[in-house]
Amino acid sequence: MPDGPREHTRTYFLGRLARELELRGVSVTLRQSPPSLRVTDPDAAMFSETVDCVSLPGGWFYRWSWGDVFERVEDPSGAADRILRMFGGRTHG
Template sequence: MTPDDTGTAAPSRTRIEYLEELGDELTRRGFRVRLTLPRGQSPSLHVMNPDASALTENILAEQGADGWWYWWSWAERIAAAADVAAAADRVALVLAAR
């Protein structure tokens, strides 16, 4: 736990909370999302472009030495989890119907 602005300890966020936050942002942008909780594996956020259902991706949230990050399923970083707007921008760009 880390101290917040009031000097009290703030609870650390969970992987699911980060995925839900990104999911909320992507839903506002018109994407369909589903939180996937497979047994024995890390949760992921399944994102689909409703205008082109073949354009889908599973997004992960992982904590490293330098904080929490969103990751593509092919193990490339998307953006820091603290910057949900930037992560949503990149996901929207990759899943855009052209």
């Protein structure tokens, strides 16, 4: 049985990241179980990445599909920029 409050926390943080990515023109789908974001590069629809978030001793972090953490959840804008760089160097602006 999933941990309710923990899943709601993940969904909240992923929702904040989804909003930042949508503002940059990136296609995102919030998956409910387990909470994760499917992020698709609008310039290369065949390329996508799944991002989730995880609680670690230092706080909550966004995490790539292969398990590496890449940004604190307090900075969804910075996380969105990192994802865009992975999609080939695109940045906000």
